[in-house]
Amino acid sequence: MASSKAKSGVLRNAAALLDEMQLLAETQGAKMVINSELWHACAGPLVCLPQRGSLVYYFPQGHSEQVAATTKKIPNSRIPNYPNLPSQLLCQVHNITMHADKDTDEVYAQMTLQPVNSETDVFPIPALGTYTKSKHPTEYFCKNLTASDTSTHGGFSVPRRAAEKLFPQLDYSMQPPNQELIVRDLHDNMWTFRHIYRQPKRHLLTTGWSLFVGAKRLKAGDSVLFIRDEKSQLLLGVRRATRQQTTLSSSVLSTDSMHIGVLAAAAHAASSGSSFTIYYNPRTSPSPFVIPLARYNKATYLQPSVGMRFAMMFETEESSKRRYTGTVVGISDYDPMRWPNSKWRNLQVEWDEHGYGERPKRVSIWGIETPENTLLFPSSTLNSKRQCLPGYGVPGLEIGSPTMSSFPRAQGIPIVTCNIFQLLDQNWP
Amino acid sequence: MASSKAKSGVLRNAAALLDEMQLLAETQGAKMVINSELWHACAGPLVCLPQRGSLVYYFPQGHSEQVAATTKKIPNSRIPNYPNLPSQLLCQVHNITMHADKDTDEVYAQMTLQPVNSETDVFPIPALGTYTKSKHPTEYFCKNLTASDTSTHGGFSVPRRAAEKLFPQLDYSMQPPNQELIVRDLHDNMWTFRHIYRQPKRHLLTTGWSLFVGAKRLKAGDSVLFIRDEKSQLLLGVRRATRQQTTLSSSVLSTDSMHIGVLAAAAHAASSGSSFTIYYNPRTSPSPFVIPLARYNKATYLQPSVGMRFAMMFETEESSKRRYTGTVVGISDYDPMRWPNSKWRNLQVEWDEHGYGERPKRVSIWGIETPENTLLFPSSTLNSKRQCLPGYGVPGLEIGSPTMSSFPRAQGIPIVTCNIFQLLDQNWP
DNA sequence: GTGTAGGCGGCGGGCCGACAA
DNA sequence: TTGTCGGCCCGCCGCCTACAC
Numbered sequence: 001m002a003s004s005k006a007k008s009g010v011l012r013n014a015a016a017l018l019d020e021m022q023l024l025a026e027t028q029g030a031k032m033v034i035n036s037e038l039w040h041a042c043a044g045p046l047v048c049l050p051q052r053g054s055l056v057y058y059f060p061q062g063h064s065e066q067v068a069a070t071t072k073k074i075p076n077s078r079i080p081n082y083p084n085l086p087s088q089l090l091c092q093v094h095n096i097t098m099h100a101d102k103d104t105d106e107v108y109a110q111m112t113l114q115p116v117n118s119e120t121d122v123f124p125i126p127a128l129g130t131y132t133k134s135k136h137p138t139e140y141f142c143k144n145l146t147a148s149d150t151s152t153h154g155g156f157s158v159p160r161r162a163a164e165k166l167f168p169q170l171d172y173s174m175q176p177p178n179q180e181l182i183v184r185d186l187h188d189n190m191w192t193f194r195h196i197y198r199q200p201k202r203h204l205l206t207t208g209w210s211l212f213v214g215a216k217r218l219k220a221g222d223s224v225l226f227i228r229d230e231k232s233q234l235l236l237g238v239r240r241a242t243r244q245q246t247t248l249s250s251s252v253l254s255t256d257s258m259h260i261g262v263l264a265a266a267a268h269a270a271s272s273g274s275s276f277t278i279y280y281n282p283r284t285s286p287s288p289f290v291i292p293l294a295r296y297n298k299a300t301y302l303q304p305s306v307g308m309r310f311a312m313m314f315e316t317e318e319s320s321k322r323r324y325t326g327t328v329v330g331i332s333d334y335d336p337m338r339w340p341n342s343k344w345r346n347l348q349v350e351w352d353e354h355g356y357g358e359r360p361k362r363v364s365i366w367g368i369e370t371p372e373n374t375l376l377f378p379s380s381t382l383n384s385k386r387q388c389l390p391g392y393g394v395p396g397l398e399i400g401s402p403t404m405s406s407f408p409r410a411q412g413i414p415i416v417t418c419n420i421f422q423l424l425d426q427n428w429p
Numbered sequence: 430m431a432s433s434k435a436k437s438g439v440l441r442n443a444a445a446l447l448d449e450m451q452l453l454a455e456t457q458g459a460k461m462v463i464n465s466e467l468w469h470a471c472a473g474p475l476v477c478l479p480q481r482g483s484l485v486y487y488f489p490q491g492h493s494e495q496v497a498a499t500t501k502k503i504p505n506s507r508i509p510n511y512p513n514l515p516s517q518l519l520c521q522v523h524n525i526t527m528h529a530d531k532d533t534d535e536v537y538a539q540m541t542l543q544p545v546n547s548e549t550d551v552f553p554i555p556a557l558g559t560y561t562k563s564k565h566p567t568e569y570f571c572k573n574l575t576a577s578d579t580s581t582h583g584g585f586s587v588p589r590r591a592a593e594k595l596f597p598q599l600d601y602s603m604q605p606p607n608q609e610l611i612v613r614d615l616h617d618n619m620w621t622f623r624h625i626y627r628q629p630k631r632h633l634l635t636t637g638w639s640l641f642v643g644a645k646r647l648k649a650g651d652s653v654l655f656i657r658d659e660k661s662q663l664l665l666g667v668r669r670a671t672r673q674q675t676t677l678s679s680s681v682l683s684t685d686s687m688h689i690g691v692l693a694a695a696a697h698a699a700s701s702g703s704s705f706t707i708y709y710n711p712r713t714s715p716s717p718f719v720i721p722l723a724r725y726n727k728a729t730y731l732q733p734s735v736g737m738r739f740a741m742m743f744e745t746e747e748s749s750k751r752r753y754t755g756t757v758v759g760i761s762d763y764d765p766m767r768w769p770n771s772k773w774r775n776l777q778v779e780w781d782e783h784g785y786g787e788r789p790k791r792v793s794i795w796g797i798e799t800p801e802n803t804l805l806f807p808s809s810t811l812n813s814k815r816q817c818l819p820g821y822g823v824p825g826l827e828i829g830s831p832t833m834s835s836f837p838r839a840q841g842i843p844i845v846t847c848n849i850f851q852l853l854d855q856n857w858p
Numbered sequence: 859g860t861g862t863a864g865g866c867g868g869c870g871g872g873c874c875g876a877c878a879a
Numbered sequence: 880t881t882g883t884c885g886g887c888c889c890g891c892c893g894c895c896t897a898c899a900c
Contacts, residue, residue: 070681078705080697101680108680148861152892157860199896202860206894251530251537252499253687254706260697261682261690268509268689276507277683577882581871586881628875631881635873 034098037137037229038186042100042107042237044315045136047282049109050093055122055293058089058113058278059364061335061344062289063262069284073255079338080260085267087342090293091115092122094275100186105216105238107186107282111290114275119293139166140227142239142319147220150213155206156193156224163195163203166226166234170197181205183226183236191236225319239283239319287345291366299366304328304347310368314359324359326351334362463527466566466658467615471529471536471666473744474565476711478538479522484551484722487518487542487707488793490764490773491718492691498713502684508767509689514696516771519722520544521551523704529615534645534667536615536711540719543704548722568595569656571668571748576649579642584635585622585653592624592632595655595663599626610634612655612665620665654748668712668748716774720795728795733757733776739797743788753788755780763791 040047050056060082068074091113100107116122141162143149149156158167170177178196185191194207218224221241228234253261262278269276280290308328316322330348333340345362469476479485489511497503520542529536545551570591572578578585587596599606607625614620623636647653650670657663682690691707698705709719737757745751759777762769774791 067681078697078701078703080693080701099680106680110683146861148863151862153863154893154895160859194894196894200859200898204894210893251528251535251708251710252496253682253690254539254694254708256706257687257690257694258682259690260693261686261688264509264693265683265686265689268507272507272509274507277685279680279683281680575882577884580883582884583872583874589880623873625873629877629880633873639872 032188034100034186035184035229035233035235036098037135038227038235038237039098039100039107040136041140041142041225041227041235042105042186042239043282045319045321046313046315047288049096049098049280050111050290050292052093052096053122053124054093055116055119056091056093056113057291057293057296058091058266059087059289059291059342059344060085060089060263060266061087061339061342062285062287063266063278064259065287066281066285066289067255067258067262069286070281071255071258075256075259078256079263081338082263082267084271085263086270087339087344089113089115089266089270090117090119091290093290102187104240105186106240106284109280109282110277111280112275112277113269113290115270115273135230137227137229140225141166142223142225144223144317145218145220150218150220150222152210155204155209158195158203158205160203162226166228167195167203168234170195172197181234183234185236185238223319242283286360287364287367296366299368300343302370304331304365304370306330308370310349310370312359312363312368324351324353326359461617463529463615464613464658464662464664465527466564467656467664467666468527468529468536469565470569470571470654470656470664471534471615471668472711474748474750475742475744476717478525478527478709479540479719479721481522481525482551482553483522484545484548485520485522485542486720486722486725487520487695488516488718488720488771488773489514489518489692489695490516490768490771491714491716492695492707493688494716495710495714495718496684496687496691498715499710500684500687504685504688507685508692510767511692511696513700514692515699516768516773518542518544518695518699519547520719522719531616533669534615535669535713538709538711539706540709541704541706542698542719544699544702564659566656566658569654570595571652571654573652573746574647574649579647579649579651581639584633584638587624587632587634589632591655595657596624596632597663599624601626610663612663614665614667652748671712715789716793716796725795728797729772731799733760733794733799735759737799739778739799741788741792741797753780753782755788 064075093111094114095110095112097110098107099110141159143159143162146157148154167181168179170179176196176198178194181193181195183191183193191212192208193205193212196204196206198204212218216238218238219241223239223241225237225239226234227237265276265278268274278290280288282288306328309325310328311323311325313321313323326349328347329350331346332348333342334345335342343364345360345364347363347365347368348361349363350361351359493504522540523543524539524541526539527536528539570588572588572591575586577583596610597608599608605625605627607623610622610624612620612622620641621637622634622641625633625635627633641647645667647667648670652668652670654666654668655663656666694705694707697703707719709717711717735757738754739757740752740754742750742752755778757776758779760775761777762771763774764771772793774789774793776792776794776797777790778792779790780788
């Protein structure tokens with residue numbers, strides 16, 4: 001909070017304005033609770049958030065990677081070392097909130113992290129109901145917008161299965177069958193679309209659609225997604241094509257200062273015992289850098305070894321999940337000078353498949369599945385269900401469930417109803 | 430520069446993308462040289478930039494103020510102290526470039542500052558011609574947009590004197606007199622407007638105007654400004670109303686991290702002897718925080734005292750300058766805990782006039798004019814002309830010059846053709 | 859089943875006056 | 880001198896059908 005002393009010296013009108021803005025921001029933050037399922041739908045099927053009150057490891061290197069990806073600048077060598085900042089910092093999640101950029105609808109999460117010395121050094125924090133639960137929608141579809149979808153010339157062509165699965169049933173006795181859809185976005189804005197079923201048999205959104213495209217500044221290649229949440233509300237989200245993404249909004253801080261700011265803030269919190277605040281941008285960040293302690297412990301229970309086989313989840317073009325397999329070919333520091341003995345991306349890997357969507361040459365142990373970590377914790381993986389921890393549970397086990405089979409899956413992915421061992425046997429040489 | 434080692438570990442496609450973006454940004458920065466006069470017109474009549482190669486004092490407190498004003502958040506108490514970072518850091522300007530935000534046209538300057546130990550510890554840096562000279566346009570006008578100007582219904586009503594002064598002469602034998610204007614903006618985009626002179630006698634911009642309003646997303650209350658530069662080119666700039674300004678583009682760094690990043694970057698540069706990069710947003714920052722050494726020395730030559738009379742320049746609504754007078758009522762640390770003995774805003778002042786546009790209750794000595802500092806350096810103020818250092822020279826002396834009198838001045842400001850002593854006598858009790 | 863293009867009707871963008879402040 | 884509004888026209892937004900793949 002701003003102390004009255006700090007304010008007294010500032011320009012009077014400026015201070016008043018600041019107060020007003022701050023209040024406004026806080027008020028909005030308080031009343032504007034983002035729909036969790038829609039947020040996760042926009043974030044992607046692999047993204048999970050830690051729970052409020054839970055313990056996590058914070059990885060400064062991963063946070064730096066997110067800054068680099070956001071600014072599209074690799075930090076130069078002028079970044080100082082922070083000898084007191086470990087490569088992984090045990091923290092309790094004091095607060096976590098979901099947000100979406102007012103302009104771009106880009107989803108992000110704000111977390112306040114409190115460094116702690118041990119797993120027992122925690123502060124009891126009441127959970128906030130289901131708000132921070134990472135709940136992925138079970139009914140949704142995501143469509144990559146075509147030139148026709150985004151042109152001013154016409155409306156939006158709704159994939160048949162999507163309309164049948166998500167939209168209210170049409171009265172097919174009408175000529176032509178049509179209805180008005182009212183859908184809400186991440187900011188709780190209402191959008192109304194005319195949904196019509198026309199010859200040749202197809203579902204279209206006409207009136208209202210171009211307003212939406214214009215307001216969100218959608219271009220061909222961007223995606224829209226519709227979901228039906230647990231209350232059966234129809235909701236609507238947006239995902240930008242990776243090419244455009246956020247225009248690097250510098251003009252405030254130099255990229256060097258951003259990198260320094262991220263590290264210095266964590267270092268200061270670690271040494272002073274105070275909390276610090278970070279933003280996590282799931283679609284910008286190359287990898288998550290706030291990892292639940294349980295997941296970390298599970299993954300690091302066994303030492304990795306060169307030659308070890310593993311699998312890892314990736315998001316497909318159609319916003320579903322796809323497992324790729326590979327082999328660990330080396331274990332070494334990613335940045336030996338700055339972060340010696342860090343577990344961040346210390347596994348050098350080779351992938352069984354090449355081409356179509358590059359995959360990282362270095363991964364962290366908690367980012368992959370191995371026969372070992374699955375073997376040792378079968379019960380916890382069975383309990384993970386679709387709640388959180390995707391890619392760390394054993395999603396292959398659930399493929400046959402009604403939840404998963406109810407939605408079209410990516411082409412070319414074998415439907416596997418066996419367990420993890422069979423799965424690994426099938427795909428691995 | 431990014432070391433090859435740093436890159437080798439990153440995702441391959443990500444690294445390639447980053448390189449590409451970096452190259453692109455550098456190329457654009459290199460070829461896209463912003464018109465200095467237009468930049469200064471947009472920045473305002475009081476804004477001056479230090480010269481490349483010159484010596485300056487960098488004030489971390491002022492930089493923090495800019496961050497606070499940008500994010501509209503006052504930093505909380507979690508910001509660490511940087512005992513090795515002095516309240517003013519002597520630096521050489523290694524590089525300075527003018528920029529404008531692609532989206533908002535907001536002007537800002539990027540500076541690379543090299544901390545130096547003394548005035549003799551400098552590195553010879555070739556000046557870049559006139560590029561970094563702070564040259565304010567002599568012929569310009571700035572109009573606050575009305576509801577009619579920005580509505581889709583009509584065009585733009587050009588103030589008579591502006592059209593006559595800046596636009597090419599119309600052929601008044603035509604019925605009605607009209608011409609096509611081609612004007613360039615900060616990004617070198619070309620805009621064409623139909624300029625027509627109609628009954629009742631008035632100048633209007635019609636065709637093309639609404640495109641411009643739409644593209645720049647101008648609203649009533651924003652300002653447009655036309656200038657004619659030294660090559661007599663007609664140029665066009667934009668200024669947003671202070672209310673909207675930049676939407677705080679967080680979602681990357683927490684405001685705390687920004688404040689920490691600013692201070693830590695400067696502290697690191699100071700202790701390691703490396704350079705650091707900052708952005709200066711003249712229309713957001715409450716006060717400039719990179720002060721030319723010469724100006725600082727001139728201002729601090731005499732000790733300020735309680736009861737001292739002074740004058741200070743402010744920008745008027747019409748983008749001209751206006752001098753306000755006041756009295757020093759106290760000298761004390763602005764932030765005694767964090768920045769003891771800092772000269773930043775260490776003067777508490779009272780203003781002779783109240784109301785209409787709040788003025789700061791604390792100022793820095795280099796921000797004001799006193800009879801003393803004028804007395805001691807009369808020759809340098811006479812040489813300053815209209816090049817740079819406005820508000821620190823004695824602009825009152827130039828008011829009678831052809832340059833100044835050639836343009837309409839703000840209403841209600843007495844035209845003063847006397848020197849600074851008479852001026853002070855006139856306005857002060 | 860879905861992307862794209864031609865046809866064309868209607869509505870609002872935008873140019874002109876008029877009028878008032 | 881200049882801000883705003885009524886009138887009105889034509890350009891293009893956007894809804895339809897048609898057709899290709």
